Amino acid sequence: MLLREVGYARPGSLGEAIELLAADDGARALAGGQTLINVMKARAGSPDALVDLAGIEELRGIELGADGTLEIGAMTTYTELVASGEARARPIIGEVCAQIADVQVRNRGTIGGNLCTSDPTNHLPPLMAALGARMTIQGAGGERTVPASEFFLGVYMTAVAPGELLTKITVPAGRGDGFAAVTLGVEGTCIASAAASVDGGVTIALGCVDAIPVVLQPASTDDDAVREAVREANLDPPSDVHASSEYRTHLAEVLAVRAVNQARS
Amino acid sequence: MNVSGERTFAAPRSAVWGVLNDPASMAKTMPGVESFDIHDELRWTANVKIPLGLGGLKMKIDMAKTEERAPEYAQLNIKGQGVGAMLSMITSFELGDVDGGTLMKWAADVKLAGPVGSMGQRVLQPIVNQQVQHVLSALDREVQAAVAGGAA
Amino acid sequence: MTTTTTVAPAETEAPEKTWSGQSVPRKEDRRLVQGQGVFVDDIKRHGMGFIHFVRSPYAHAHISSLDVSKAEELPGVYGTLTGEEVAALTDPFFQISSVPGGNIKDYALAVGKVRYVGEAVVAVVAETRELARDASELVEIEYEPLAAVTDARHARDKGSPTIHEDAGGNLMWHGTYEWGDLDAAFAEADKIVKIDELHFHRFNSTPLECDGALVEYNRGTAQWTIHTNNQFPGFAAIMMGPAMRTGLDKLRFVTQDIGGGFGNKITSHPQLVACCLLARKLRRPVQWTEWRTDFHMSMSHGNERWFHETEVAVRSDGTLLGFRTKALDDAGAWLRYEPLGGVIWAQVAPGMYKWRNIRVDFTQVATNKAPVSPNRGYSRMQQLWFTERVIDIVAHELDLDPVEVRKRNYIKVEDMPYETPNGCVYDSGDYSQMLDIALGLVDYPNVAQRRSEAQARGKLLGFGIGSTLDSGTNNFAQSRMINPELQFSGNNEVATVKLDIFGEIVVTLGTTPQGQGHETTAAQVVADILKCSVDDVHVRAGHDSYWNSHAGFSGTYASQFAVTGLSAVKGATEMLAVEIKKLAGAVFGGVPEEALELADGGVRIKESPDAFLPFMACGAIINANNAGLPEDLGVTLNCRYVYRPPFELPDIEKKFGNLTLTYATQIHVAVIEIDPETGYYDIVDYAAVDDCGKRINPQIVEGQVMGATAQALGAATHESFVYDEDGNLLTPNFYDYHVPHALDMPPLQTGSLESPSPFTPLGTKGMGEGGGAGIHAVCAAVQDALRGHGDAIVWDSSNPYHRVWEMLQHPVEAGGRVTVVDA
């Protein structure tokens, strides 16, 4: 419950934030804090300094391009995504965000934080992977864009290097999406999850079965093809108190089918 | 938790063995090493900061070689004490010749306790796998470097 | 949301309107809804230091070295306390158990060895909470890890590590209970149903407020004031006094509001001793707040229990003749209240059924897990789950209707009061009628049709019953069945009611309420006797052992307030009523008591109501204007009454006798739907019917029923303290220990019956712990849903989705092992 001593800064601009992060490899960006502060409470991780992104306007807002492309600022909260008219261009985003944790967490937690935390039980890594989102990362050296498929490197690890920030998530146009999960209690933590998109080919991203989302591209949307694709992935999910590796492997198959069927309907 | 695997190095067994038994080059394979003290060829200590995305995990890690059959087998007993965690690990590797290089069969029994444990098993197993992969690829680099160095 | 059905009381109400029986809004609520309650962490004192406990990361290890110097050097640190100091300054806690468990030496902090992950090893005190934790990281402890025992079934294996050398092994307590004639029962049986193994899992009620204390030490009087949320100060005192080598009156326990207890706040005495020693050592008040993860790792797990080699003697028609089983109870690392669980279950040995022949071989062992201690339904829940599982397994194996089997074997209303094979007396109740009410609430006749509708939707529908007893008001003499040396028996509770100088009615209780509404129900009882409004009755909030209104068994636990607490209130108020009349009689010039009556906040002469003396005048006369009153008046208007339930000493040899005064009844039914692809299930329909005799405040009673039900549903589905083989707790906080949230709650219908207890002054029964019925109902519903889909037998009380899925996939391996043989 009690944090180790930590430094804090609240920069007003992106440039300042990146400077502060680059100045100390022990510094971490503080977005909504709904994971980071808990980890610090457990003293399971202790940044030397927190760079609070709350004051940076550039990181907020949702824009819908003429071609239906969504550009979502990394500091956009789940609540903002649920309420956003623009975000309805890709309805699954609001639907899934509405299932994350609870009102309080949705009011503080951000899409950028959810992705950068890269906790295997998070909802958005598999969803963004399935939607083919692109992540814009900014550092001292400038800006680069990384596809979701290359963004996640491991638990709590992403392509965002020390001294860099995830600034924007770009989601291409589309509507044929689905998401299915078995959670701990109703709308609780994911035990296993699957996101699917059938816009231009079939893409499935499985959550909770590995450190990062497992992305699959089955031959078709048929149940059998989907099940086949999951089996061929030779998943070796972690076991924990909520699910054996065998159970998670099975759920991955069931949920992939459900996500694809939702995406088709 | 038990993790194990195999890895083939495009290098002669002697080179691989050399790296695995040289604390200095082993140090280069460990994640986030900040300092390293060699007590004798059987015991050494590393101060590491395992780079977790949410802030590093500082640990003092004592390693002791408990068994050795050069140039094929060694077992290490590793104890880590950190603020967030207690690590205890027994790891062993066995080297064998295969065409094109050396096959290393390795296994580790990892026990992690303390606040980090309270973060939930769901993240621990992937984190351990992650760090193991890190060590193995670093090992690869070290072996290649050793081979290159030896050639030069 | 919820609907309620109430069947008219068996006995007709008195015509006169009384406060008792009304859902009077709670007096407590006004402060609580405004955030004006005073909970233990709200209390501050000048110069206080904050305690942080350094806890063991190992389940079992020798402490080879321990150095606090670096921690003490940190600026802002006031000091530390180590196990060595504790061992020098205190004696081991008194052990309830006979040998071998009685030989273990338990101190406030680990001495020389740690025995579970989370055990307190060192306490650090600093100027701020954060600094105390910082300093705790500077405490240097070297451990030599030892192999851990985490499975009670292997605790006594050859070569299994010994947790308590003093006990010479991991066996803590063993006793054999046998009543009736087992051989005859099994000879008479048509069938014998054999169940290899049943497992009741580890969980507790996780009160939302964890434990805590603020302790002040008065050097001049050598007296400690312990502001704490311990829910059984009487027990804490007898544990702490001797250990601290001090008199009990040196330990003043003070409480106002407690954020839930459910039994889990009975055994905080080790931490309280550490706080007391630190307050004295550091010459300043010290404050301890337990965090959630500390609580989960170290405090009050419910008893985990195995039942092996169960054999049930039954006739082909489902008549139950008897059973024998081997109960194996996992006490965790210390006996903090144990092995009382080894006898408490016997209060409900036969459950609600008529079988007369019972043999239970009870063994309790230590493991390297958190110590167990009372948890809502303490030890009886395990036994009732066992009897309910047996009933449904028998019904399943003999292809009988679970409703019929229950009705055939239930103790009947005409059998009441009913003496069980072990001499307990069930006071009243009509189980069959309650079952009918419950079945009506879930539209039982249509279950078959709903089952096929669910099937059409790809869901497996299951229906299950849980019928339980909530035995209230212990006869503490049962502790002698555990240890004949013990000198405990009976029970008691105190209340003091006084008329103050300005006529204010002041009620002081001996209890430590945690949300049960004692201030309200006590006021209802007082108002009925003094013929005034509940608003005129001031009931003091909380507990203070210096109020002199408590006795040895005072506290709030084991479903007894409605009996012991309110009977004490009744007794004290009746004494006061008599004194008021005596006084008035004298003031009116020798009017006899019987000619007087209480009314409208005063006392008057029945025949000439104008002769009226308001309470204010009575209070003023006795307290401040008493010249000329008759010498022998004998009136103080300050009446302390100790209620003592009518108990006898049981026969310790035969383990026979009445162990509790009242038996409230609960019948729950659950209808669930399982998604066979994932094992995920929803409770689609649920009914809870409760009979706790006379209800002083029906709304409060129903609230208890609902809360107990929710806890049971949580325990049945996700709540479980799971350890890995190294003794790490895998569910150490609300991340992985999932308690029910609003969205998890099923539709609930409640019903009630009132069968007043013939044995209590108010006809009340203890209640509030009966929710275990929900665990049984869910287990039965899952087993019912799996019928025809592998027919797995539910053998564990914890059934999360993955276990349900495993039972569907591998019914034989994942299900229980049962055989039926012809006798």
Add this chain to the structure above:
Amino acid sequence: MSTVTNSRSISVTINGTTYEREVEARKLLIHFIRDDLDQTGSHIGCDTGNCGACSVIVDGSLVKSCMMLAVQADGATIETVEGLADGEELSKLQQAFKDHHALQCGYCTPGMLMSATALLRENPHPSEHEIKKAIQGNICRCTGYWNIFAAVKAASE
């Protein structure tokens, strides 16, 4: 250019009163409110952000004050349970909680009331499901929630 500091002076307005204090960056908002400002109505029931006992409204938005640092609240306007009643007059929700026996030990109640207050501001006539969603982040171990649903419903009518 903002700089990294381990403590800073902040100003927050709680239930209409503005407080200026120097706080360590590591101090959680809930500890600031309870320990530094002695507003002990908001509680702490867990250490992982699950229980919601510490729920308060910050600049109109419901948050768990154990997952926010005090320094993050610099300049914010905060509402806690102490601000709900109008003098002796309980709010409609507080009264409904009392009338429907929606609390027992009362420990979760302040957070529960703040969640319900936030709900009814946005959605004066919620459905039962909307009520459940709104308080999903608040754990109650005493009531089983049923009476809380009834109380919130009643306050919305």
